[in-house]
Amino acid sequence: MPPSSIAATPIPTDIAALSFEDALAELERIVRQLEEGRGKLDDAISSYERGTALxxxxxxxxxxxxxxxxxxxxxxxxxxxxxxxRID
Known part of the structure; x- marks a missing residue:
């Protein structure tokens, strides 16, 4: 999916309901999981898409x-x- 179409995709309601902290924690978990490289390609793609929304x-x-x-x-x-x- 081109970057412009990703930005235009609505955020799923289950993600939109998350607090910043909960969304960040889930995103961190997904990143660790993807970095480990274990699992099936389809699962990795789904995780990447969810991570993008998060x-x-x-x-x-x-x-x-x-x-x-x-x-x-x-x-x-x-x-x-x-x-x-000004946040310095």
Whole structure:
């Protein structure tokens, strides 16, 4: 599947219901399993596809968290805005 079609594929509902921590733990388990290279090719392909969906879900959760911590600003003219948080 080309990368653009992977991004357009909806995240399965069971993955979408996972917390960031649970999704990351499952993704780590899949990566370890794939690195070991044991098992059937079809299982590895399915695991890779699930891992891709888990990665996208984790990235979306991180973007949501980033949006929540954007800093609210007040300019000299009194208008209110926001700017990205600086996480250093």
């Amino acid at each position: 990665k996208r879900h984790c990235e979306a959760k991180l973007r949501e968290a980033q949006a929540k911590i954007d800093r609210i600003t007040v300019s000299a003219d009194g208008s209110i805005g926001s700017e990205p948080a």
